[in-house]
Amino acid sequence: MTGTNCNNNGTPNNPNDDSFTANVYIDHQTNPTGSWTSNSTPSSVTYGGVVTFVPFPISAGNVALTITNVATPSCFDNVTLLAPPSCSITCPNFGVCLSLYYTDGCCATYEATFAGLGSVT
Numbered sequence: 001m002t003g004t005n006c007n008n009n010g011t012p013n014n015p016n017d018d019s020f021t022a023n024v025y026i027d028h029q030t031n032p033t034g035s036w037t038s039n040s041t042p043s044s045v046t047y048g049g050v051v052t053f054v055p056f057p058i059s060a061g062n063v064a065l066t067i068t069n070v071a072t073p074s075c076f077d078n079v080t081l082l083a084p085p086s087c088s089i090t091c092p093n094f095g096v097c098l099s100l101y102y103t104d105g106c107c108a109t110y111e112a113t114f115a116g117l118g119s120v121t
Helices: none
Strands: 003-007 019-026 035-038 044-046 049-057 063-069 076-081 096-103 108-114 118-120
Touching: 019 063, 019 076, 044 049, 049 063
Parallel strands: none
Antiparallel strands: 003 019, 003 096, 019 049, 035 044, 035 063, 063 076, 096 108, 108 118
């Protein structure tokens, strides 16, 4: 997995409706021009690139993803997409609130909400 994106669905103070997308690099060593299917969306794509699986409710927790080779269905892989923490937080009355927007496991981007001024990423 190359990263996840969190979406607070326009409700920065409500973590119950947060969702995430997962960016996954899917390749095949011996059949790079073939294709695969999955038990999620997108359900079928060719090998060799980053695919964004969308959207999953964070409140439902981790997602079990199965990637299956189209030419050889006995060749498959089970992957667990780890749900990130909620990107909605109850912002105390300090005037500035930070919410997690994107993380790739190494770096993170936050959305800053300023009281009376809106938000910026």
